[in-house]
Amino acid sequence: MSGTTAALSLLGIALIAVVGVYGAAWAARIGSGAADAAPFGSGLEPTEHAVSRFHVRWYTVTMLFLAFDMEMVFMYPWTRVISAMGPSAVIEMFVFLAVLVSGVVYAWREGALRWT
Amino acid sequence: MVEAGAWWTLLAAPGLLVVLAALAVAGNAVLDARDAGRLVGVAGAVRPFLGVPRALVAQPRRLPAQDRLLWRTGVVTVPVAAVLSTLVVPFGGRVVADPSVGVVWFNAMEVLTWAGLWLAGWGPDAAFSLIGGYRFLAQGLAYELPLMFALISAATGAESLRVGDIAAAQDGLWYAVWMPLAFAAYLAGVLAFSFLGPFAYPAGRDLAGGVLGEVSGADRLLLQAGRWLWLASGAAMAVPLFLGGGAGPGLPSWAWSLVKTLLVLGLLVWVARRLPVVRADRYVEFAWVVLIPLTIVQALVPALVNLHR
Amino acid sequence: MDLTGLTLRVAAARPHVLLAAVPGGTAVRLAAERLLRARDWPRASTPAQADLLLVAGPDLPELRTPLERLWRDMPAPRARVHARTADEVEDALNAGRALLGPPAVRHASAAPPADAGGHREGDHGARERHEGDDQTPGHDGHGDHRGHGGHGGHSGGQTEMPGGLPMAGQGADRDGLTLDQLHLPLGPLLADWPAGLTVRLVLQGDVVQRVDVDEPARPIDDAAAEAFWVQPWLRAASGEPVPVGEAVRRRAAAHLDSLGRLLAVAGWPAEAVRAWRLRDDLLSGAPRAAVAPRLERFTRRVGRSRTLAWLTRGIGVVTAQKAREAGVGGPAARAGGDVTSRYRQWLADIRRDLPRLEDPAPLDVAVEDSPRGPWSAEHPPSAALIALLPRLLEGTELAAARLVVASLDPDPDELVSRGVVEVARG
Structure with missing residues (x-):
């Protein structure tokens, strides 16, 4: 069994289990049809749709995160070639990381990591 | 070395995961009973599972402007990703598949919960759920990078991304011993992607349940199960990454894997009860200013060790 | 074999309780919390998670509508009980458990409008919304008081919105961005919250921009x-x-x-x-x-x-x-x-x-x-x-x-x- 076959089979099994749970719930359910409900508002009626242009105040952190996440794409394969490439691989990677961390320190000083 | 590819492992891996998750739930229930001054016993330990038939008989609910497709996709993603993550988690000498990028696979499955929980928060069109979903993203920005550096530290130690190689490379000395920071960051990450205990921020009591506030019936069952499945999967993955896999004296390797997994799981359940929820607005700063530099230094250690090997 | 009956009986052994604490009912709430803890009946924080609605405290006219809202939002099988004094709590919980058992649930689901008041109210609300939608643009605010609660700031034209509710409106913010504001009430019936206190928040993101505190609800006598x-x-x-x-x-x-x-x-x-x-x-x-x-x-x-x-x-x-x-x-x-x-x-x-x-x-x-x-x-x-x-x-x-x-x-x-x-x- 190859890795891909195994992964797809496992996905299939998981999905069958999920369908089984929904099927069992469909068979066992009480009451006729779905209950009409309102989103919880501590007992009060909603006055508008909750789905909105949500103001995420940590948006600057997402930019930092993106930089690091891209770096991770390099770092995963890098782990396999350290011995083969010698000291230069370690030096280059950690100098790169040091540059990124200095960016984090700058962002921290500017208050980008706090939003309340 | 681990042996991969036996067909029966396809059923054994999810089955074992469900059993481990159930044990974690039961253990948590026992601690709950002790704190509440009730009798501690088997009857109390299995009581949470009464929620399963309860979820199945529940009438479905319909919210006025719900996005059922996205909502359900999000809910289902969490437990399914947890099951998929077991693809690369060896248990004793057996694993479903041992691809050369096993660590990346585990990481990728864990990141799927970002999408899953956010969708689960967005779907019902309810304010508390919506805020809960966004809370998980903020929390993710804080826990994810230390977790990735922890994974990379273990991979660097073995110079391989294959989980079987990493377990085998810890011959005699566990990574948990000489990479304690990476181990701690990994365990914190496990609690975070299970959104339990100190990382229950997206499902907080202050948000009336957050992402869990509007789900009922089978949806609720699956999302709750997803949390504990992830906790169990994370505990099982800690064993090959940091605790030498199934290696150990006397007992067969599956027994060692089981003992180590249960110990990690017990530790996680206990720690989850000892801390209040760490809000992302505080944790993000701590993670970026303290944890990330520390875990980077931690990743440097195995890299230097490799050069002198 | 009566599988559903068995399932209901098993599920009723550990009902999740939505404890609605009413002002003036602290003693009742304390008695309820003590009993729930001893019985291991978990507390739910929203109706979606709850089987049993336990109203703890005296009758308050102003809280009748919010209580009705919570009750209508609970999925079946469900039960609703009211304990006015601390002595009534135990009986109320037992009654609630009996109502969640198979015979009572079957009876309720055979006759859907068992809670006739709630259903009729729901239908009425739907009709009202429909009338509101028929209005030409510019006349909004006459038909549907619920939907357009005077919060202003509608974005764009008056297109028909699902559920008869407007989209969230924009508002200025300290970050200099103009994104949507959400109006979120905390209370009157919220877990781990002063009973009956209503604080209306205007949020942008999850930061509170404006706070209004309502007059507290009062008992009749x-x-x-x-x-x-x-x-x-x-x-x-x-x-x-x-x-x-x-x-x-x-x-x-x-x-x-x-x-x-x-x-x-x-x-x-x-x-x-x-x-x-x-x-x-x-x-x-x-x-x-x-x-x-x-x-x-x-x-x-x-x-x-x-x-x-x-x-x-x-x-x-x-x-x-x-x-x-x-x-x-x-x-x-x-x-x-x-x-x-x-x-x-x-x-x-x-x-x-x-x-x-x-x-x-x-x-x-x-x-x-x-x-x-x-x-x-x-x-x-x-x-x-x-x-x-x-x-x-x-x-x-x-x-x-x-x-x-x-x-x-x-x-x-x-x-x-x-x-x-x-x-x-x-």
Whole structure:
């Protein structure tokens, strides 16, 4: 069994289990049809749709995160070639990381990591 | 070395995961009973599972402007990703598949919960759920990078991304011993992607349940199960990454894997009860200013060790 | 084999309870919380998670609609019970459990409009919305009061919206971005929240921009409401001799109740349960020797928790001077600082009160503070605490706002009990 076959089979099994749970719930359910409900508002009626242009105040952190996440794409394969490439691989990677961390320190000083 | 590819492992891996998750739930229930001054016993330990038939008989609910497709996709993603993550988690000498990028696979499955929980928060069109979903993203920005550096530290130690190689490379000395920071960051990450205990921020009591506030019936069952499945999967993955896999004296390797997994799981359940929820607005700063530099230094250690090997 | 019947019976063994605490019903709430804990019936925080709606406290006309809302939002199998006094709680819970059993549930589902009032109301609402949709653009606000609650700021044209609700509107923000504002009420019926208090928030992201506090709901006849936590002070003020020990015990229990609430809001349920157990032991008259060691452990764990202190530091600062100006006395004023200093003050007060639990001397209202400050029927301490809220909550993050309210923990019972009229508004 190859890795891909195994992964797809496992996905299939998981999905069958999920369908089984929904099927069992469909068979066992009480009451006729779905209950009409309102989103919880501590007992009060909603006055508008909750789905909105949500103001995420940590948006600057997402930019930092993106930089690091891209770096991770390099770092995963890098782990396999350290011995083969010698000291230069370690030096280059950690100098790169040091540059990124200095960016984090700058962002921290500017208050980008706090939003309340 | 681990042996991969036996067909029966396809059923054994999810089955074992469900059993481990159930044990974690039961253990948590026992601690709950002790704190509440009730009798501690088997009857109390299995009581949470009464929620399963309860979820199945529940009438479905319909919210006025719900996005059922996205909502359900999000809910289902969490437990399914947890099951998929077991693809690369060896248990004793057996694993479903041992691809050369096993660590990346585990990481990728864990990141799927970002999408899953956010969708689960967005779907019902309810304010508390919506805020809960966004809370998980903020929390993710804080826990994810230390977790990735922890994974990379273990991979660097073995110079391989294959989980079987990493377990085998810890011959005699566990990574948990000489990479304690990476181990701690990994365990914190496990609690975070299970959104339990100190990382229950997206499902907080202050948000009336957050992402869990509007789900009922089978949806609720699956999302709750997803949390504990992830906790169990994370505990099982800690064993090959940091605790030498199934290696150990006397007992067969599956027994060692089981003992180590249960110990990690017990530790996680206990720690989850000892801390209040760490809000992302505080944790993000701590993670970026303290944890990330520390875990980077931690990743440097195995890299230097490799050069002198 | 009757599989559904069996499933229902099994599920009814551990119902999830939505505890709707009503002002004036603190004693009922405490009895309910004690019983639920002993029976391992978990508390639900929203109707979606609940099987049993337990209304704890007197009838309040203003809360009938919110209670009906919660009830309609619960999926079947469900049951609804009402305990007006603490003695009724046990019977109410048993009745609720019976209603969740197979015969009762079958009966209810065979005749869908069992809760006829709720259904009719729902249908009416739908029709009203429909009429609203028929209106031409520009006439909105006539047909559907619910949908367009006067909050303004509709974006774009008046297209038909699903559910008859408008989309969230825009608003200015301190970041200089103009994104959507959400209107989110906290209360009247919210878990770990002062019973009946309604705080209407305007949020942008999860930061609070504006805060409006509603007038508290009132019971029909004042006699039904009982301000449980200040009862010894009320009795002493009316001339009845009350031992200091009883008042001190009540005060320590009140602080433990507040601490439990704060810990629950802070996401530390394990310690919250410990606080509530200690509270119930104190109220049931446990001697000092029985509670002191456990209280000591609890104080150590919570009071010295660096994590909790780190998470609550700098939130909701009320300096001693600000407190004095606002007419706040008691622990909040003596702490004179942030949330951390206030919960530590509670812990210190409890330890200070512990040696006096059996003190038989008569209570002097002028000497001993009530749980939330010096007692005065004209200016109950909780009114001053509520008046502080708008200023404290504006600009905080939602989680921090909940921590601030929990760390002040105003007691609406004080406002609805006899002889108390003046309520400050934000």
